[in-house]
Amino acid sequence: ARPKVGYYYTGKSIENALGDILKQNKVSDIKGLPVAVSEETSVYDAIVTLFLEDVGTIFVVDENNYLKGVASRKDFLKITLGDNDLGKMPVGIVMTRWPNIVTLRDEDTALSAAKKVEEFQVDCIPVISDDNVEEQAELTGRVSKTHLVKLLAEIDEQR
Amino acid sequence: ARPKVGYYYTGKSIENALGDILKQNKVSDIKGLPVAVSEETSVYDAIVTLFLEDVGTIFVVDENNYLKGVASRKDFLKITLGDNDLGKMPVGIVMTRWPNIVTLRDEDTALSAAKKVEEFQVDCIPVISDDNVEEQAELTGRVSKTHLVKLLAEIDEQR
Numbered sequence: 248a249r250p251k252v253g254y255y256y257t258g259k260s261i262e263n264a265l266g267d268i269l270k271q272n273k274v275s276d277i278k279g280l281p282v283a284v285s286e287e288t289s290v291y292d293a294i295v296t297l298f299l300e301d302v303g304t305i306f307v308v309d310e311n312n313y314l315k316g317v318a319s320r321k322d323f324l325k326i327t328l329g330d331n332d333l334g335k336m337p338v339g340i341v342m343t344r345w346p347n348i349v350t351l352r353d354e355d356t357a358l359s360a361a362k363k364v365e366e367f368q369v370d371c372i373p374v375i376s377d378d379n380v381e382e383q384a385e386l387t388g389r390v391s392k393t394h395l396v397k398l399l400a401e402i403d404e405q406r
Numbered sequence: 407a408r409p410k411v412g413y414y415y416t417g418k419s420i421e422n423a424l425g426d427i428l429k430q431n432k433v434s435d436i437k438g439l440p441v442a443v444s445e446e447t448s449v450y451d452a453i454v455t456l457f458l459e460d461v462g463t464i465f466v467v468d469e470n471n472y473l474k475g476v477a478s479r480k481d482f483l484k485i486t487l488g489d490n491d492l493g494k495m496p497v498g499i500v501m502t503r504w505p506n507i508v509t510l511r512d513e514d515t516a517l518s519a520a521k522k523v524e525e526f527q528v529d530c531i532p533v534i535s536d537d538n539v540e541e542q543a544e545l546t547g548r549v550s551k552t553h554l555v556k557l558l559a560e561i562d563e564q565r
Contacts, residue, residue: 269558294487303480320479321462327486328453361558370462370551392529392551395558399428399520 269358274351277360277398278374278388283308286315290341291333294323304371306386307342313383314350314373316342321370346382350375351390357398360390428517433510436519436557437533437547442467445474449500450492453482463530465545466501472542473509473532475501480529505541509534510549516557519549 283306284293293305297320307316318341326341327333349367351360351374363372374388442465443452452464456479466475477500485500486492508526510519510533522531533547 291487294483298484320483324453324479324483324486325457327483328450328492333487358558361555364555365552365559392555393524396520396523396551396554399517399554399558400524 269361270356272357272398273353274355274357274360274374274388274390275353277357277394278351278353278390279394281306281373281386281389283312283386284338285309286337286339286342288338289334290323290326290331290336290338293318293338293341294333297323302371302389303391304369304389305338306373306389307338308386311383312385314345314348314375314386315339316344317348317371317373318342319370345384348373350384352377353387357395361395364390364392364395428520429515431516431557432512433514433516433519433533433547433549434512436516436553437510437512437549438553440465440532440545440548442471442545443497444468445496445498445501447497448493449482449485449490449495449497452477452497452500453492456482461530461548462550463528463548464497465532465548466497467545470542471544473504473507473534473545474498475503476507476530476532477501478529504543507532509543511536512546516554520554523549523551523554 282296282300282302284296286307297305304317304319306314307318309315316339318338322341349363349369349372351363351372353374360372371389371391373386374390376385376387441455441459441461443455445466456464463476463478465473466477468474475498477497481500508522508528508531510531512533519531530548530550532545533549535544535546
């Protein structure tokens, strides 16, 4: 989605302006489609999916598209160092399991996304639906460092 | 380094303000220390170094600290999919080789760093010295997506 820009400020500090633009852009404006597999998928197939979809993080969902886990390039690289049969090991062993997952919702700001990426040192955060039943969370998107860096570059081009 | 903030603007668009703050911050303000190995280092040892230093990209230098190559988590993950002996394969086989490398210099802006990260789809860019002799480039730092996202979060905290 295109960043929201185009109006004028007067007498505000540039830090305020920057903070505002980061708050006006919501997660729903910058998020991308999530790439997900089932928990039984092999680590090998999950890594192949990473390359084919050209993403750095893969999500694991159940049959209802509820978020079960997250696995990153870093997680996969670590497991490949051992003497493991990647074709037989399920991704469920490698992933960080729900609910130990940092998440975002559509109405969160780009700024809060940036802060979460920095605080929790993750490359990509799953976006979940607003109307979740108790401990279930439907996966609706992803926000990665790439989306945030892209936001910077794109805003400048709107000048 | 702490982002440069603290002065006021009047009557400028917020896009201008954002563009300015991204231009006032130079690569030298945001860069981190590079993590480097020699070309003869094994892929296995290079991956272990990635984890021990907690970085996503490793640089390859010669004995004079001149940049010879770049290898990312993605490059390493790809090579682990094959039936390779990572302990015997040198990192020189995996790396992207100089001069086919995107680079930054200290005086480049944070904005140009963001644009290069986006345009060339890389996670981390090596910073090289200004006074290079012909095709040699001394490695002095790195700018990653993490540094750029951190810049966003930190600027807001200065308000």
